[in-house]
Amino acid sequence: xxxxxxxxxxxxxxxxxxxxxxxxxxxxxxxxxxxxxxxxxxxxxxxxxxxxx
Numbered sequence: 001x002x003x004x005x006x007x008x009x010x011x012x013x014x015x016x017x018x019x020x021x022x023x024x025x026x027x028x029x030x031x032x033x034x035x036x037x038x039x040x041x042x043x044x045x046x047x048x049x050x051x052x053x
Contacts, residue, residue: 006039008050 011023 004042006043006046 008024008026012020
């Protein structure tokens with residue numbers, strides 16, 4: 001899913017043998033620390049907006 005510039009993938013996409021429950025996989029391999037912090041705050045803001053619905 002792409003929402004407001006953040007790409008997410010279902011946790012279940014990472015398993016071969018079926019449903020492993022709910023979750024979100026985030027990968028920050030080779031991303032600088034400043035960019036990680038900016039995106040975590042961005043996800044927080046998106047989550048707060050979601051809760052208002």
